[in-house]
Amino acid sequence: MQNSSPVDPPHPADDVLDHAGYRLKRAHAALRGAMDQALRLHGLTVPQYSCLEVLAARPGLSNAELARATFVTRQSMNVVLRGLQDEGLLTRPATVDTGRARPASLTDEGRRRLHAAQGDVYAVEARMIRAIPADRLAPLLEDFDRLAQALAD
Template sequence: MTGISDDRALDAPPSTLYLIKQLELAVRALMDDALRPLGLTTLQYTALTVLERRSGLSSAQLARRSFLRPQTMNVMVQTLEERGLIRRDRDPGNRRVLVATLTEQGRETLREAAPRVGEIEARLLSGMSDRRGAEFRSVLAHGVSALADEAARRRIPESPGE
């Protein structure tokens, strides 16, 4: 390549996807650090917040909503259950499936985590007006929705019992 092409590449703004990945990495590092004293990882916190919003999910459903592979979620669910943060019971609609719910200890852990996570979000949005912060969230939600639709379109059919 010539020096001119290299200079143009250096002057080009980073791609949107690159910026999103950099944001994800920064958020993940800060959240792991903030949650470590509570004995949680960011991934465990995410799973707990999913169960807080929608109780009674199978491990496979929880994996999809937490952006993890089912195998990874199975190990995490066992850990969260051993720590007393979630409970698993037979699904009344399908006795072969175990569904997870938060325990009171899990709810208390989320209450303790909330200000720590809130500080990170406040830092992310600092310097933005309320309107701009709302627009930022709206744009992110649009991106998640658009790509979730594409991911669902490409998904291999689920096996029975998941």
């Protein structure tokens, strides 16, 4: 049987829309929308762009490693990788000598498309960051890390 007594909110808020989680989600949705719009010009989705960005920094990652790094499921990453491979933006071996992981690497076209999209994505991030006083950015990033760690424990 469920307890029907009221539950106190985690912090003072006059409205549910003032809760920290809601505000964080609103900021995330705004970022995602702006990135979607910027990436549409390059024929990429946010997961595809994230995959290209991570592979540029860490070539040879497996599907599972890319999924963790880009916050999607392994099944979704399979779809992303297949699409990027079909567009000639990355390569993966058809088979591997040991295990099942097929490491992915960017092609020259993948690096070119990533580079073209980065300017627009970085402009979105710069626009977002300009809304925060410069001396508050480092503490904000540390707070994001603490929030993530608190929920991972």
